[in-house]
Amino acid sequence: MSTETKCNPDLVRERAKCTFDVNELINLFYGSEKATKERRHFEDAVLAVKELKDAIPEEYLSHKERYENGVRKATILRDVYRDYKAKHNRDPPPNQITKAVIKDISPFLLHNGMFVPTIAGQGTPEQQAEWLPKAESMQIIGTYAQTELGHGSFIRGLETIATYDPKTEEFVLNNPTLTSFKWWPGGLGSTVNHCVVVAQLYINGKSHGIHPFIAQIRDLDTHKPLPGVKVGEIGPKMGFQTANNGFLGFDNFRIPRKNMLMKNAQVLKDGTFVKGINEKLTYGTMVMVRVGIVGDCSFYAALAATIAVRYSAVRHQSHIKASEPEAQILDYLTQQHKLFIAVASSHVYRNAYLWMEKMYTNVMKELSQDKQDNLPELHATACCLKAVCSRDAGSLVEECRLACGGHGYMASSNLPLTYGVTIAAVTYEGERTVLLLQTARYLMKAWMAALKGKVLSPSVSYLLNSLKESKKPWQNTPEGIVKGFQHVSFGKVKAAYETIQKYMKQGKDYEDAWNLASVQLVKASEAHSRAILCEVSWEAVCSSSASPNLSRVLQQLAQLYLTYWTLETSGDLLLYSNITKDDLIILRDKYEELLVAIRPNAVGLVDGFDLRDEILNSTLGSYDGRVYERLMEEALKSPLNQETVNSSFHKYLKPMMEKAKL
Ligand SMILES: CCCCCCCC/C=C\C/C=C/C(=O)SCCNC(=O)CCNC(=O)[C@H](O)C(C)(C)COP(=O)(O)OP(=O)(O)OC[C@H]1O[C@@H](n2cnc3c(N)ncnc32)[C@H](O)[C@@H]1OP(=O)(O)O
Numbered sequence: 001m002s003t004e005t006k007c008n009p010d011l012v013r014e015r016a017k018c019t020f021d022v023n024e025l026i027n028l029f030y031g032s033e034k035a036t037k038e039r040r041h042f043e044d045a046v047l048a049v050k051e052l053k054d055a056i057p058e059e060y061l062s063h064k065e066r067y068e069n070g071v072r073k074a075t076i077l078r079d080v081y082r083d084y085k086a087k088h089n090r091d092p093p094p095n096q097i098t099k100a101v102i103k104d105i106s107p108f109l110l111h112n113g114m115f116v117p118t119i120a121g122q123g124t125p126e127q128q129a130e131w132l133p134k135a136e137s138m139q140i141i142g143t144y145a146q147t148e149l150g151h152g153s154f155i156r157g158l159e160t161i162a163t164y165d166p167k168t169e170e171f172v173l174n175n176p177t178l179t180s181f182k183w184w185p186g187g188l189g190s191t192v193n194h195c196v197v198v199a200q201l202y203i204n205g206k207s208h209g210i211h212p213f214i215a216q217i218r219d220l221d222t223h224k225p226l227p228g229v230k231v232g233e234i235g236p237k238m239g240f241q242t243a244n245n246g247f248l249g250f251d252n253f254r255i256p257r258k259n260m261l262m263k264n265a266q267v268l269k270d271g272t273f274v275k276g277i278n279e280k281l282t283y284g285t286m287v288m289v290r291v292g293i294v295g296d297c298s299f300y301a302a303l304a305a306t307i308a309v310r311y312s313a314v315r316h317q318s319h320i321k322a323s324e325p326e327a328q329i330l331d332y333l334t335q336q337h338k339l340f341i342a343v344a345s346s347h348v349y350r351n352a353y354l355w356m357e358k359m360y361t362n363v364m365k366e367l368s369q370d371k372q373d374n375l376p377e378l379h380a381t382a383c384c385l386k387a388v389c390s391r392d393a394g395s396l397v398e399e400c401r402l403a404c405g406g407h408g409y410m411a412s413s414n415l416p417l418t419y420g421v422t423i424a425a426v427t428y429e430g431e432r433t434v435l436l437l438q439t440a441r442y443l444m445k446a447w448m449a450a451l452k453g454k455v456l457s458p459s460v461s462y463l464l465n466s467l468k469e470s471k472k473p474w475q476n477t478p479e480g481i482v483k484g485f486q487h488v489s490f491g492k493v494k495a496a497y498e499t500i501q502k503y504m505k506q507g508k509d510y511e512d513a514w515n516l517a518s519v520q521l522v523k524a525s526e527a528h529s530r531a532i533l534c535e536v537s538w539e540a541v542c543s544s545s546a547s548p549n550l551s552r553v554l555q556q557l558a559q560l561y562l563t564y565w566t567l568e569t570s571g572d573l574l575l576y577s578n579i580t581k582d583d584l585i586i587l588r589d590k591y592e593e594l595l596v597a598i599r600p601n602a603v604g605l606v607d608g609f610d611l612r613d614e615i616l617n618s619t620l621g622s623y624d625g626r627v628y629e630r631l632m633e634e635a636l637k638s639p640l641n642q643e644t645v646n647s648s649f650h651k652y653l654k655p656m657m658e659k660a661k662l
């Protein structure tokens, strides 16, 4: 981190006000002092590589140049990872340094994030032995090719076909229609030479559902597409410019039988299909990534909050009192209302991620012992938390951007790009509504079980309690608020269920009744997610090992989250819990008190995310607060400022002005 010497005086004052030890917060957030040290050490090693520094901001490069620069840096970064592993005999610690290097999304994201994990999760030991060493060492580069032009959400509807030919013991891959072309996979455009292709398996004319296959699509020496492969890049997007998303189609492209990833289901040499214990295990990589996305949401909220809070401490505009100097905009309560929820939410998502990660690890362990009982709960929980956290994180980033006024609109603030990247997670890895409806299926089943008095899985057991406790008075405590959100979820689950029943009584079949109730079902899933987020984060704060000074501030943040959402969803609480108008007024006052209480620690709290200037990559958010200097320095890098008179003056402006004289 930069030293305080050249720091903006407002930030120096802010840091002096902080009531807790920022280093303690950093160590708590990242797990331990050792974890912080190792992460920083690795980040130092990456940032010491001169070739990773960009000569000019990415925004001035063409689409093609941006991609090429992205690949260049991704390969150097990969060497740093390899060298670290060789030296320390372990992988580098979790870190976000790719943001400092690539800025947008790495063309290797899908290789590391989905290609390798799919081989590890869906391959037999023999298949893992064949491909993992090559993939992990980057002798081969891959992606995860599932989505097609015509289908993304409904993956049973995918049209890519893998037909088994027992004579040659090969699968023949085909994309018979335009809509069957793979569309979106990261790195597919021009980077990868392999992919996991998700395709419909046909044996002797019989369909056996979708399965993952490994296909080499480009020559390893020339990088030319292999015969029978049509592949390319899909063009510019809202973000993900360097992710190199691509399209892909096969024309009678043959791959050996051993290229079907066969941990779950197998095709024997003679074409016999051996079903797996649960066909949904084929969807396993998606579950893993959905859990990871909850963690990513914590990072993006932290990044945007760090930029906007530091900027708001430096920025002065207007007066609170006419007799006093212009105020730091962070002193306006409305600004605190916009920003502190982003700080609080980052902690909430982090705790939810750690909680989900534990659930994921447990279920994976159970699956390795052929025990599947807790898989539905994992799937349902990962779906709704991914859906709610990504949408909320996107809104928080946008709110942080708006809170920086005009300067937040500058690319150099890094907030527009951060928004583009964050909001993409609402769609990828399962579109929000679609995932919430998956959770709703689970909630409906849980509700029916609750009505029969059955024992429910831990994440939904509150439905049973709520059934018993519906008459208890509201309590204006964090625990009371958590219960309140559970009552809302209970009420919405019950209402959605009863709506389905109502339509069925009117003669509709279950599917139509489901569709007619689906707005309510989505809302029930959202309420269920909110109840989980509130409970998990409050429990995490209460059981944390933080010192009293830090614990006080973390509790304030967690209470802010609870109170913010109570006020945002007060209509639901009035409808489904025993909260009263008077309780809401008390909570409104409490919320305002919390903003005021958190205010002196705002800069300390974002310092506690420990995001280096290079990761923030923002003129507005740097540790030293040299906002105006940086805005000007970055503007001067514009190619338009490298010449006094642009040629367009002589070509167009002057002739126009002269014509106007005639
Ligand atoms: C930590 C690493 C971080 C790395 C970060 C990488 C980030 C990379 C950034 C971008 C890359 C993006 C990549 C992608 O987007 S890849 C493509 C992702 N695509 C999707 O997510 C598609 C979404 N659709 C689906 O998942 C499915 O189609 C579906 C679940 C919506 C529906 O599936 P379907 O087979 O039609 O099932 P049903 O609705 O009929 O349900 C049947 C039954 O199955 C249960 N179930 C569904 N999915 C799962 C699952 N994954 N695990 C367990 N069980 C599952 C479902 O609950 C039903 O159960 P039932 O009610 O008891 O019948």
Ligand SMILES: Cc1cc2nc3c(=O)[nH]c(=O)nc-3n(C[C@H](O)[C@H](O)[C@H](O)COP(=O)(O)OP(=O)(O)OC[C@H]3O[C@@H](n4cnc5c(N)ncnc54)[C@H](O)[C@@H]3O)c2cc1C
Binding pocket: 110, 144, 145, 146, 147, 150, 151, 152, 153, 154, 183, 184, 185, 186, 240, 245, 424, 427, 428, 429, 430, 431, 432, 433, 434, 437
């Ligand atoms: C940045 C980015 C990166 C990606 N990377 C990859 C990748 O690497 N590999 C890959 O395979 N894919 C990738 N994808 C694709 C992504 O997984 C899909 O776009 C996503 O799953 C959504 O599917 P869709 O585009 O078909 O949306 P659609 O399903 O067409 O959604 C459109 C609308 O229809 C609604 N809808 C659809 N079905 C239902 C339903 N059953 N009930 C109610 N409403 C419904 C949705 O809610 C939405 O409002 C990426 C996408 C993005 C944006």
